Amino acid sequence: MATTTMTFKSIKLQKVVGRTIALVLLSAGSILVLMPLIWMLSTSLKTKSTSTEFPPKWIPLDAKKVEVNGRDYFIYSIPVNGETRELALLYKAGPTGTFVNPDNPDERYELAVQSGQRVYTVKFHWENYPQAMTTVPFGKYVVNSLTYVGVTTLGMVLSCTVVAYGFARFRAKGLGILFLLLLSTIMLPPQVTLIPQFVLFKEFGWYDTLLPLLIPAFFANAWDVFLLRQYFMTVPLELDDAARIDGCGTFGILWHVILPQAIPALATVSIFHTLWAWNDFYYPLIYLQSKDKFTVSLGLQQFNSIYSRNLPGLMAASTVAMLPTVIIFFLAQQLFIQGVVISGIKG
Amino acid sequence: MATASIAPKRQKITLSRREALWGYILISPWIIGFIVFTAGPMVASAYFSLTEYDVINAPKFVGLGNWAWMFTQDPLFWHSLRVTLTYAVVALPFGLVLGLALALLLNANVPGLTVWRTLYYMPSVVSGVAVSVLWSYIFNPRFGIINWILSWFGIHGPGWLSSVDWALPALIIMGLWGVGGGMIIYLAGLQSIPTPLYEAATIDGANKWHQFWRITLPLITPVIFYNLVIGIIGSFQYFTQAFIMTDGGPANATLFYNLYLYKNTFRYSRLGFGSAMAWFLLFIVLVMTMLVFRSSAAWVYYEGELRRE
Numbered sequence: 099m100a101t102t103t104m105t106f107k108s109i110k111l112q113k114v115v116g117r118t119i120a121l122v123l124l125s126a127g128s129i130l131v132l133m134p135l136i137w138m139l140s141t142s143l144k145t146k147s148t149s150t151e152f153p154p155k156w157i158p159l160d161a162k163k164v165e166v167n168g169r170d171y172f173i174y175s176i177p178v179n180g181e182t183r184e185l186a187l188l189y190k191a192g193p194t195g196t197f198v199n200p201d202n203p204d205e206r207y208e209l210a211v212q213s214g215q216r217v218y219t220v221k222f223h224w225e226n227y228p229q230a231m232t233t234v235p236f237g238k239y240v241v242n243s244l245t246y247v248g249v250t251t252l253g254m255v256l257s258c259t260v261v262a263y264g265f266a267r268f269r270a271k272g273l274g275i276l277f278l279l280l281l282s283t284i285m286l287p288p289q290v291t292l293i294p295q296f297v298l299f300k301e302f303g304w305y306d307t308l309l310p311l312l313i314p315a316f317f318a319n320a321w322d323v324f325l326l327r328q329y330f331m332t333v334p335l336e337l338d339d340a341a342r343i344d345g346c347g348t349f350g351i352l353w354h355v356i357l358p359q360a361i362p363a364l365a366t367v368s369i370f371h372t373l374w375a376w377n378d379f380y381y382p383l384i385y386l387q388s389k390d391k392f393t394v395s396l397g398l399q400q401f402n403s404i405y406s407r408n409l410p411g412l413m414a415a416s417t418v419a420m421l422p423t424v425i426i427f428f429l430a431q432q433l434f435i436q437g438v439v440i441s442g443i444k445g
Numbered sequence: 446m447a448t449a450s451i452a453p454k455r456q457k458i459t460l461s462r463r464e465a466l467w468g469y470i471l472i473s474p475w476i477i478g479f480i481v482f483t484a485g486p487m488v489a490s491a492y493f494s495l496t497e498y499d500v501i502n503a504p505k506f507v508g509l510g511n512w513a514w515m516f517t518q519d520p521l522f523w524h525s526l527r528v529t530l531t532y533a534v535v536a537l538p539f540g541l542v543l544g545l546a547l548a549l550l551l552n553a554n555v556p557g558l559t560v561w562r563t564l565y566y567m568p569s570v571v572s573g574v575a576v577s578v579l580w581s582y583i584f585n586p587r588f589g590i591i592n593w594i595l596s597w598f599g600i601h602g603p604g605w606l607s608s609v610d611w612a613l614p615a616l617i618i619m620g621l622w623g624v625g626g627g628m629i630i631y632l633a634g635l636q637s638i639p640t641p642l643y644e645a646a647t648i649d650g651a652n653k654w655h656q657f658w659r660i661t662l663p664l665i666t667p668v669i670f671y672n673l674v675i676g677i678i679g680s681f682q683y684f685t686q687a688f689i690m691t692d693g694g695p696a697n698a699t700l701f702y703n704l705y706l707y708k709n710t711f712r713y714s715r716l717g718f719g720s721a722m723a724w725f726l727l728f729i730v731l732v733m734t735m736l737v738f739r740s741s742a743a744w745v746y747y748e749g750e751l752r753r754e
Contacts, residue, residue, distance in 0.1 A: 113554075116553060117553060117554060117555055120550045120551075120553045120555050121555055121556075123550055124547075124550055124551070124555065124561050127547065127565070128561065128564045128565065131564060131565055131567070131568060131622065131625070132564065133590060134579055134580065134583050134590070134622070135567075135571075135579075137579075137583065137590050138579050141582075149588075150587065150588045151588060152587060152588045152593065153593050153596070154588060154590060154593060257474040257475070257478075260471050260472075260474060261471060261472050261474055261475040263471055264467070264468050264469075264470075264471025264472040265472060268464050268465070268467055268468030268471065269461070269464060269465065269468065270464065270465030270466075270468035270469060271465065273468055273472070276472065276476070279479070280475065280479075283479070283483055285678070285730065285731075285734065286483070286727065287678075287681065287682065287723070287726050287727055287730055288682075289703065289706055289722075289723040289726055289727075290486075290487055290490055290723045290724060290726070290727045291482060291483055291486035291487055291490065292486075292490075292710075292723065293486075293489075293490050293493060293710060293716050293719055293720050293723065294485070294486035294487075294489035294490050294493065295482060295486050297489075297500065297716075298486070300500065314478065314482050316474065316478075317474050317475065317477055317478025317479075317481070317482060318474050318475040318478055319478075323475060348467050348471075373570065376573075377571075377572050377573030377574075378573075379573060379574050379684075379685045379688075380684060380685070383688075384711060395573055395574040395575075396574075398574045398575060398578060399574050399578075399688075399689055402574075402578045402581075402689065409582065412578060412582075413579070413582075415575075416575040416578050416579050417575075419573070419574065419575040420571045420575045420576075423570050423571050423573075424567070424570065424571060427563075427566075427567065427570040428563075431559075431563060434566070434570070435562065435566070435629060
């Protein structure tokens with residue numbers, strides 16, 4: 099008996115130790131994961147000069163300045179006659195500088211600059227955000243991105259639902275082979291069709307419009323059809339029959355029987371598509387040329403290549419570009435996790 | 446049944462024909478899309494790959510000229526393939542081990558599972574241009590946080606994206622930031638392993654280490670396999686990060702296959718050559734996937750087999 103309780107105790111101890119180690123490792127890892135995002139936020143609230151300081155400071159700090167006789171001077175915290183005071187540095191001459199009491203400009207001291215330290219105050223430069231949003235027509239980019247996201251999500255859901263319903267519920271010659279064909283296109287690298295598509299859309303006069311990005315969404319895509327079809331198959335066929343007896347037609351069954359059951363699947367494909375379209379860079383890069391047609395991702399790339407000196411503005415714009423995805427993620431976390439798992443394991 | 450009896454007799458369309466007709470109608474959006482956006486363009490790009498084409502002038506047939514040039518003359522074709530494969534060969538195993546390790550930690554009954562999961566998965570959600578812009582400054586040798594962290598250990602960090610030797614490793618490190626995507630899938634795999642297996646193993650005296658190698662790892666090989674296939678295909682789609690952060694440089698050190706394809710097609714207006722590269726890409730993806738599938742019989746363990754035993 100004694101030995102069994104011993105082992106129980108040691109097993110318990112082992113579990114506690116294991117869990118503690120796991121927690122420590124997870125915390126350390128999460129700090130690393132979050133660091134880039136925190137750095138981005140913090141940099142977006144700094145000034146141009148403080149944003150490139152090394153070592154970086156996590157909290158945006160400004161060097162404190164004061165106006166003396168109409169000009170700005172840095173404030174130093176410096177010991178004077180055994181007492182530390184905050185004085186403005188007027189000018190340097192070699193290792194010594196002329197310091198002045200900001201409240202009494204006639205009170206001057208000659209002190210070693212090295213013995214003092216600049217005084218910093220916490221200051222969040224929120225104005226970087228409106229500034230970044232107006233240096234480039236960011237509002238227009240957002241409208242274009244929302245159009246891209248909204249229209250293609252709608253088109254994708256409509257077309258994929260109908261096609262998935264066809265594959266899930268109807269028997270016809272060749273439908274099985276067509277489904278295999280559909281599956282095989284999941285593997286197809288988009289580059290194989292990209293160039294002729296580009297030529298085709300150019301022929302249509304669609305180059306430099308949003309149309310090449312929007313229209314294909316209305317013709318279903320293999321991946322979402324596959325996911326929806328798998329989900330529709332789990333809805334019992336008896337429900338279809340019951341609805342048919344109640345006088346439902348083909349679309350009635352889809353609308354009243356299948357769709358209400360498939361809301362989680364529809365939400366999952368919509369959210370993944372929304373995220374994909376918002377983040378998409380490849381297709382906007384290929385099809386859009388004039389600035390007023392740009393999406394957020396394309397506009398941000400442009401911003402990055404033109405205003406690379408304006409790091410806080412760039413980080414503010416990046417934060418704004420990431421914000422919608424982060425918000426959607428937090429609102430629909432459970433769907434995300436499920437979606438990854440469904441498409442990951444069962445796919 | 447009800448509709449069948451109500452339907453007028455002279456209407457020749459039987460129930461099954463009606464069903465078939467509806468089936469075709471419902472899938473027609475995809476069929477049209479397949480012909481216009483997939484099958485047609487595939488044929489066209491196969492043809493383009495045999496031509497010299499710059500969009501402005503009509504395609505000029507050159508036979509296998511592009512292909513011969515690609516395999517024997519082009520200075521960067523093999524190089525871009527090597528860059529892509531190097532990335533895949535280094536980044537995928539790292540991502541696999543790290544993602545699995547994280548999933549194992551999360552599966553150890555730690556408090557706050559959902560919070561951790563959210564934290565680690567977040568970087569996968571915010572992919573895109575903003576992330577690439579952000580990381581290009583994180584790697585800044587003068588004020589970036591990577592070199593700052595290295596300086597804690599007394600290491601003077603390299604120039605990263607501006608260094609021929611360190612640009613590709615930088616992109617690999619950045620890729621590991623998104624390891625949470627794989628982690629979620631591994632975690633789901635781990636959670637689907639029946640606990641009685643572990644209980645039985647514990648009774649038999651197997652320690653945690655043995656349990657991991659004998660139970661956990663074999664049972665999640667299908668998930669590892671899935672992530673591997675996705676990862677290989679993904680590295681041949683690698684584009685945005687390289688485009689934004691290095692544009693393939695310095696000295697083509699990060700010229701990924703897909704980026705080189707883009708440059709040929711849209712910057713140098715060599716649509717014929719781009720088409721040949723695209724078709725070769727399809728070929729590589731097929732071969733890679735087949736190799737992984739073939740090898741899977743040797744190391745992927747499916748639950749069905751377990752039941753058969």
